Amino acid sequence: MFRPLIFFIGLRYTRAKRRTRFISFITFTSVLGIALGVTALITVLSVMNGFEAELRERILGMTSHASISGLDGQLRNWRSLESALQQDPRILGWAPYIEGQAMLNSDRRVSGVMLRGIMTDYEPRVSEVANRIVEGRLEALQPGEFGIILGSELADYLGVITGDKITVITPQLTATPAGILPRLKRFTVVGVFQVGMYEYDRNLALIQLEDAARLFRFDDAVSGLRLKLEDVFYAQRVARDLGPKLDGPYQIADWTQSHSNFFKAIQTEKRVMFIILLLIVAVAAFNIVSTLVMVVTDKRADIAILRTQGMTPRDVMGIFIVLGTIIGTFGTLLGGVGGVLLAWNVETIVPVIERLFGIQFLSADVYYISELPSKLLWSDVYRITGMAFLLSALATIYPAWQASRIKPAEELRYE
Template sequence: MFKPLIVFIGLRYTRARRRTRFISFITLTSVLGIALGVTALITVLSVMNGFEAELRERILGMTAHASITGLNGELHDWRALEGPLRQEPRVLGWAPYIEAQAMLNSERRVSGTMVRGVLPDYEPRVSEVAKRLVEGSLEDLKAGQFGILLGSELADYLGVSLGDKVTVITPQVTATPAGILPRLKRFTVVGIFRVGMFEYDRNLALIQLDDAAKLFRMDDAVSGLRLKLDDVFYARQVARELGPKLPDQYLVTDWTQAHTNFFKAIQTEKRVMFIILLLIVAVAAFNIVSTLVMVVTDKRADIAILRTQGMTPRNVMGIFIVLGTVIGLAGTLLGGVGGVLLACNVETVVPAIERLFGIRFLSADVYYISELPSKLLWSDVYKITGVAFLLSILATLYPAWQAARVKPAEELRYE
């Protein structure tokens, strides 16, 4: 049997006759179901990719890609490490820091926070805090003037603004004739930053490195060096390669150790969403089963005639596999195109829907990311469309097998 005949008959069955309009309607719903499922899956995964990329950018914009610290939590003579770091091609910049927990007291409230001492000249090399300032400037942190930069949420909680005073209370204590008293120092608010992450906007304050050394009694030591790399995904590799090049008293860590659980949770959520939304595609794909079963029932006499003319059961199966494959391919392609177009225009479509219906999906008062970001990965598109098409082909096997079992003698007995 000439193979294109199988394709010709299978394609012919996709066109409706007057008495088979209902079957064609079911076929259309199967195509649209697959298309909607694929579109939804591509769009949702693209939005989740966008959220992950946005969060990674914000987190890694404030935290170190890698850090060098001492085994006892202190790093002496950090400038001696600048030579070896310059020889590392993936290290773009470094900056010393002093970090410790403290209490911030204003006239209204008290809040615990992380206080980080930085050098204004070095800090822009490793973080984006200078770009995230909504008031003030990083250069306003000058040694001996005891200025402080606060996260926007922390400033709001304490009820302070530019020029106000806050008292920093450290865990270290001072022995006096009156007893043991905590160390405290008055600082002037010289800037406010907003990163868009609660971890930093509510729980971080920046002061000048020399002021931090005096406040926390670090003398000439720092807590460590923060490194910025050319590619954050090479952080673990750089940390492993850099460690043996430094003396034994130094410890090199990377951002994956500090935030690994957070990004693993996002990856787990993406996998769960993929499985859940894939069920929509699976339901639509297996609608092909009911469509083909009805086609087989309607075409039993035609199948019997084809069998009497020499068509083998395998050829009959091929006809209905072609029919189901065309349905699945049409839905997959339609959904793939729709998903790519929607994913690429989410940031335009969502605001238009919000304006049309007067609603707000992500309120800026509640969520730090008030706009839906989207990042289309072609690997996701290929995976989704491939799985959808595979499910469509699998859905054709049972009806095609039933068609191949039609017995010409029984079907044509009363014809």
């Protein structure tokens, strides 16, 4: 039942008299501590969500959302699967590929790479590599011309630029009069791409699909089909539904299997960061305990008078619960608004701070993501503000209980 008197008195106690300005200051610091903790927690989690989204976009821009491959590593008659794929509206595109490990040898250095054969007219349907090329063009990969496009880190390591020749060495063996030798083929560098992920910029090279088939002796087969989906978060469901629709023994995998450890690590880091920053909110929330204890000490005579006028211990307890809840609610709302505004504008505020102090938090020479991304999730805001309010409410219980135990006769004995 709502008791206006209890709420009114609790609200009245938030305003200090001239002789209790110190209590008012302690109340202000409690509100400020909760607000800063909530703001920091919302902002940090939004930045971590931004980094996760940016990394996911870059990874899934180069890898497949799902893939179909043969059980023996080769997929034959892949064009016969196109009709089944077209019938699923969740699949936006597909592209054949041939993938294998190789060694690249320039005049200066040797490096192991993952060599991927692609079709230039199909590849843009499933990846962003055409938009990530910084030198040359994807269409420069023509059948029979043995062109190759390297990742930027790989090209720098090998010391090659567009137009240079490199030797591709594959594990397949060739019988010659001199003995069994690995297969060698000279390729021309026709382009360089930069994704912003070391895994691809340093360890991936692209060639034309027919050249890859000839190099790896695939004949008319491919390694598989890479699929692009309408919603990457439904990749597992799409992969599971595709099985019965395809006529043949195929292996269907999705991106959550190939990159599960990476994204699980990010989720674990977010949980740990949430717990650490929540401790800041908890410390600020439990400052309410000291604030209420001081208020109870200051208002002992007032409490005794209220008791003599018929107020029950439960009502006295309710007064201080209201007082502490008001402090926690105000701090939580202030921190929630501040956190949302900061998360929405962090990409604008950080460059201003960098220019003002002449520093750079994420140097482009060191980090691939040189701007601080932010992605605000309202579910995080609700969870953080809910936890802050709950901690604030819990912090009021002990001081309120102590106030309810005050005995009027003892307090008014010398009044």
